[in-house]
Amino acid sequence: MPRVIHFEVHAEDPARAIRFYETLLGWQFTAWGGGEVEYWLIKTGEDGTPGINGGLVRRRSAIDGQAVIAYVCTVDVADLATTLAKAKQLGAIEAVPTMPIPGVGWLAYVKDTEGNVFGMMQADSNAR
Numbered sequence: 001m002p003r004v005i006h007f008e009v010h011a012e013d014p015a016r017a018i019r020f021y022e023t024l025l026g027w028q029f030t031a032w033g034g035g036e037v038e039y040w041l042i043k044t045g046e047d048g049t050p051g052i053n054g055g056l057v058r059r060r061s062a063i064d065g066q067a068v069i070a071y072v073c074t075v076d077v078a079d080l081a082t083t084l085a086k087a088k089q090l091g092a093i094e095a096v097p098t099m100p101i102p103g104v105g106w107l108a109y110v111k112d113t114e115g116n117v118f119g120m121m122q123a124d125s126n127a128r
Contacts, residue, residue, distance in 0.1 A: 007054035011114040020113045068119040074119030080106045
């Protein structure tokens with residue numbers, strides 16, 4: 001079956017988004033010179049570990065206040081409360097409060113500095 005192999009973050013201010021994700025999650029960004037569009041490759045972890053890498057591109061138009069129609073990517077974090085607090089300090093807005101996913105872990109959604117929604121999950125088989 002088809003699997004997600006890449007994700008893309010759209011940003012009004014790419015430098016601001018890069019600072020946000022570098023500081024919050026330690027992601028590494030490398031400018032890609034493969035075309036006319038500003039694009040950065042995102043390394044989210046070491047090769048050979050579970051997960052995918054992605055890209056960041058300048059948003060082509062302003063967010064119009066309508067619902068975002070997109071996939072929501074969820075990031076594995078060691079401590080959801082600490083990471084959520086750090087995200088807010090960096091300018092994120094809580095979109096969905098922390099909730100248990102029974103037998104799996106704790107999940108929260110935030111909007112990043114560019115208005116994109118992403119999830120953060122702390123594994124915990126005892127979550128109820």
